[in-house]
Amino acid sequence: MRYSDRGGGLSAQERVRRERLRFRAADMFAGKMEPPRVARLLGITRKSAYEWYALWSRGGKAALASKGAAGNGCKLTDEQLTLLEKALEEGPAAYGWDDQCWTASRVAVLIAERFHVSYTARGVAYLLCRLGWTGRLRPRRGGPSGG
Structure with a gap:
């Protein structure tokens, strides 16, 4: 499964789902689980698991929080x-x-x-x-x- 949270256009529901997935990974890291196993269990890439692990190591679970609300790409209010x-x-x-x-x-x-x-x-x-x-x-x- 390919996972990327860098693209735009995510719905609010999808953003919440992905944040929950990152938080599950954080809980696994806190339980001493290695990134490759987290990747397998959550169905994400090893690369994502290692990136999340690095973020979690530096900033805890909060570092894996969503960076913003889903947008529609509109530049106008x-x-x-x-x-x-x-x-x-x-x-x-x-x-x-x-x-x-x-x-x-x-x-x-x-x-x-x-x-x-x-x-x-x-x-x-x-x-x-x-x-x-x-x-x-x-x-x-x-x-x-x-x-």
Whole structure:
């Protein structure tokens, strides 16, 4: 079983499950169990067991606690998302574009100017999809006002 707690996007439930697994390992270490045996019993890699053992040795069980809550990868706060949606409803012309077509690139510029947060066009597309705006975006077209 491959175990990695370094990736993002874990649900809160999965983060709790993984923390419990690390705590079980800490209890085993406290009982003088060696990392390879802990790995076998918990179904984790030996590498993870040794990493956890090193953390536990330096900081005890607390060192194996989760480092943060699960996130959705969004760089904007809930308040900023609300303000973004209001801005999107006003339309691109309200922000200096010649037409009423939002593109991911235009929204990225809007986010950067209003919230001082950097997004790629692809990141904006994912964000807008989560907000339910996918059907209201237009692909970028050529020309000076195309995006």
